[in-house]
Amino acid sequence: MSQEQTVYTKLRSMLLNGEFEPEQRLTEKHICDILEVSRTPVRAALLRLEAQNLVVGQSNRGYTVRGIRVRDVWDANVVRAVLEGSAAGALARQGLSDETRDTLEQSLREYGELAENVELTDRFLTLHSSANWTFHETLVSATGNESLTRSIETLAYMPVQINRTVFASDRAYAVQTVRSGLAEHHGVVAAILSGDATAAEMLMRTHSQKALRGIEAVRDRQKLGPDYLDMPFTQFIGGVGTSVAAA
Amino acid sequence: MSQEQTVYTKLRSMLLNGEFEPEQRLTEKHICDILEVSRTPVRAALLRLEAQNLVVGQSNRGYTVRGIRVRDVWDANVVRAVLEGSAAGALARQGLSDETRDTLEQSLREYGELAENVELTDRFLTLHSSANWTFHETLVSATGNESLTRSIETLAYMPVQINRTVFASDRAYAVQTVRSGLAEHHGVVAAILSGDATAAEMLMRTHSQKALRGIEAVRDRQKLGPDYLDMPFTQFIGGVGTSVAAA
DNA sequence: CCTTCAGATTTTGTATACAATTTTTCCATG
DNA sequence: CATGGAAAAATTGTATACAAAATCTGAAGG
Numbered sequence: 001m002s003q004e005q006t007v008y009t010k011l012r013s014m015l016l017n018g019e020f021e022p023e024q025r026l027t028e029k030h031i032c033d034i035l036e037v038s039r040t041p042v043r044a045a046l047l048r049l050e051a052q053n054l055v056v057g058q059s060n061r062g063y064t065v066r067g068i069r070v071r072d073v074w075d076a077n078v079v080r081a082v083l084e085g086s087a088a089g090a091l092a093r094q095g096l097s098d099e100t101r102d103t104l105e106q107s108l109r110e111y112g113e114l115a116e117n118v119e120l121t122d123r124f125l126t127l128h129s130s131a132n133w134t135f136h137e138t139l140v141s142a143t144g145n146e147s148l149t150r151s152i153e154t155l156a157y158m159p160v161q162i163n164r165t166v167f168a169s170d171r172a173y174a175v176q177t178v179r180s181g182l183a184e185h186h187g188v189v190a191a192i193l194s195g196d197a198t199a200a201e202m203l204m205r206t207h208s209q210k211a212l213r214g215i216e217a218v219r220d221r222q223k224l225g226p227d228y229l230d231m232p233f234t235q236f237i238g239g240v241g242t243s244v245a246a247a
Numbered sequence: 248m249s250q251e252q253t254v255y256t257k258l259r260s261m262l263l264n265g266e267f268e269p270e271q272r273l274t275e276k277h278i279c280d281i282l283e284v285s286r287t288p289v290r291a292a293l294l295r296l297e298a299q300n301l302v303v304g305q306s307n308r309g310y311t312v313r314g315i316r317v318r319d320v321w322d323a324n325v326v327r328a329v330l331e332g333s334a335a336g337a338l339a340r341q342g343l344s345d346e347t348r349d350t351l352e353q354s355l356r357e358y359g360e361l362a363e364n365v366e367l368t369d370r371f372l373t374l375h376s377s378a379n380w381t382f383h384e385t386l387v388s389a390t391g392n393e394s395l396t397r398s399i400e401t402l403a404y405m406p407v408q409i410n411r412t413v414f415a416s417d418r419a420y421a422v423q424t425v426r427s428g429l430a431e432h433h434g435v436v437a438a439i440l441s442g443d444a445t446a447a448e449m450l451m452r453t454h455s456q457k458a459l460r461g462i463e464a465v466r467d468r469q470k471l472g473p474d475y476l477d478m479p480f481t482q483f484i485g486g487v488g489t490s491v492a493a494a
Numbered sequence: 495c496c497t498t499c500a501g502a503t504t505t506t507g508t509a510t511a512c513a514a515t516t517t518t519t520c521c522a523t524g
Numbered sequence: 525c526a527t528g529g530a531a532a533a534a535t536t537g538t539a540t541a542c543a544a545a546a547t548c549t550g551a552a553g554g
Contacts, residue, residue: 002306002537027505038539039506044294051298053397059249060506060545076394082333083326090325145322147405150300151398158394249507274535285509286536307515307536 004041007031011045015054015065016159018234022067026055052157068158070215070236071229076158077211083152085205087140092192092200100142104189107135108182115182118175125164128178132163135185139204165237166214173217177210184210251288254278258292262301262312263406265481269314273302299404315405317462317483318476323405324458330399332452334387337395339439339447347389351436354382355429362429365422372411375425379410382432386451412484413461420464424457431457 011031014020031042046063049055055063096104110131118124141149167174184207191200218237219228228236258278261267278289293310296302302310343351357378365371388396414421431454438447465484466475475483 004537005306029505040538040540043291043506044537047291047294048298051295053393059252062506062546072393075392078337078392079330079333079394079398082329086326086329145325146300146319147323147326147402151326151401154398154401155394251507276535287508287510290536291507308517309536 002041003037004044007035007037007041008045008048010035011049012052012054012157015049016157018238020065022065022232022234024065026063026065028062052154054157068233069229070231070233073159073162073233074212074215074229076155077209077215080152080155081205081208081212083148083155084136084140084208085201087143087145087148088188088192088204089197089201090143090145091139092195092197094143095195096142096192100138101193103138104135107131107138108185108189111135111182111185115178118171118178120168120171120174125167128167129164132181136208139188159233159237162211162214162218162237166217169221170217177214181207181210249288250284251291254282254284254288255292255295257282258296259299259301259404262296263404265485267312269312269479269481271312273310273312275309299401301404315480316476317478317480320406320409320480321459321462321476323402324456324462327399327402328452328455328459330395330402331383331387331455332448334390334392334395335435335439335451336444336448337390337392338386339442339444341390342442343389343439347385348440350385351382354378354385355432355436358382358429358432362425365418365425367415367418367421372414375414376411379428383455386435406480406484409458409461409465409484413464416468417464424461428454428457 020026026046028039028042028046031046032039035042046055046057050057050063054066056066057063091100111128114124114128114131140152143149163177167177184203188200188204188207191203222228222236224231224236267273273293275286275289275293278293279286282289293302293304297304297310301313303313304310338347358375361371361375361378387399390396410424414424431450435447435451435454438450469475469483471478471483
């Protein structure tokens with residue numbers, strides 16, 4: 001793997017794991033020292049991170065760590081839900097290929113098995129996250145709309161999935177969410193297969209918005225005031241579970 | 248302005264104006280020779296163009312010009328319509344600030360004056376494009392959702408607006424589109440002000456999808472077959488008007 | 495004590511040399 | 525004539541030196 005790839009990957013995970021202070025200045029030299037490479041790959045990596053909104057760059061003034069607030073995660077999820085909803089609607093209109101239908105049904109089966117006995121082990125959480133991801137990912141890319149796929153991918157680098165964190169701290173919430181998640185997945189697929197675009201879009205959007213319910217759950221659990229949306233996201237989530245399920 | 252900015256801007260407009268063959272290889276040296284700079288700013292510009300999907304990069308193998316097909320423009324507009332629709336819905340829910348309402352009403356007045364006598368002059372087309380842009384732009388940024396704003400901006404670098412081209416070639420279409428556009432703008436604002444999120448979203452989405460009708464108009468005008476979506480966009484649009492109104 | 499501003503320092507922007515990799519050329523071989 | 529593959533050329537990846545710009549420092553002046 002090229003140095004630039006390495007730098008990009010490492011910096012991204014450091015940023016997502018909150019290893020820098022929000023708004024902290026990121027000088028090229030500093031990063032060079034940490035990762036022991038020259039400025040060239042660092043500059044390239046920073047440009048890509050800027051395109052993904054993880055760092056903020058100003059000409060002649062370098063970069064700063066983008067401070068991710070709860071509001072940013074909320075907003076990204078709102079957009080993601082809208083886009084995934086429209087993906088479901090589009091699929092209902094254009095129909096599913098046999099291959100996509102197989103993948104989706106496979107994903108439903110996997111998810112179904114998981115829903116039968118919810119654990120709070122790392123293994124389970126990873127499996128759940130993966131099965132869930134497959135479903136969403138398959139559905140979106142099946143539309144064949146590259147702009148749509150890319151738009152959603154861009155959002156995915158912001159922690160759009162906070163369920164892992166909330167699950168780990170609240171068994172009842174986890175069980176309830178996995179069960180209803182399964183039902184919703186089935187509902188979306190049914191709507192798509194029946195060709196009801198409006199229903200498919202609405203069901204999928206509502207389902208994707210479940211991440212917002214997760215945010216609200218964390219808010220309630222921490223008994224936060226009305227301006228919690230302006231909190232740093234790492235601080236918000238930090239008080240609850242173990243770590244952010246990113247990337 | 249920095250060299251990198253210059254290179255980025257020039258390359259972008261060259262790409263959007265179809266001055267390179269689709270899929271053509273873009274070597275760094277070639278660009279350096281054309282723009283008379285060293286490789287450093289060129290590499291930076293290429294990274295940013297890649298993030299915007301205008302060039303395609305492969306590690307150790309440089310970049311190629313992304314061939315923009317009609318389908319890509321269509322797809323980008325589908326996504327844009329969905330996002331702008333959701334922006335209108337969000338505004339209906341959260342209400343308009345006085346400032347936003349003023350800007351929107353100002354935009355409606357400007358658009359109204361334009362609609363009263365449609366010309367096919369460059370001046371008119373530019374004014375129309377600008378008034379229209381203001382309306383859409385204001386509406387989206389008023390939501391305060393940065394992810395939403397950025398997602399739409401990313402799409403904007405693909406030629407999402409083809410009206411200028413179609414207008415110039417068909418007066419009846421232009422008059423009809425400007426008139427109905429005005430009515431639609433009013434309808435969206437009314438729905439937002441009345442707090443009807445569903446109506447606002449639907450009206451705005453339908454309105455934004457007018458760009459798709461423009462594509463269909465070009466298709467019909469050129470009497471193209473069913474696989475016109477796979478055509479290079481520059482070729483598709485080239486046979487009709489003057490130039491693509493990009494950036 | 496605070497403000498101002500010139501000089502020193504740091505940091506980013508650019509060019510370029512060299513290394514690593516890919517692509518092309520072209521000759522030997524079947 | 526087609527094919528394989530090694531040598532040559534071209535191209536990208538990386539490091540680094542220097543230029544340009546921003547930031548910091550500290551002393552002078554109010």
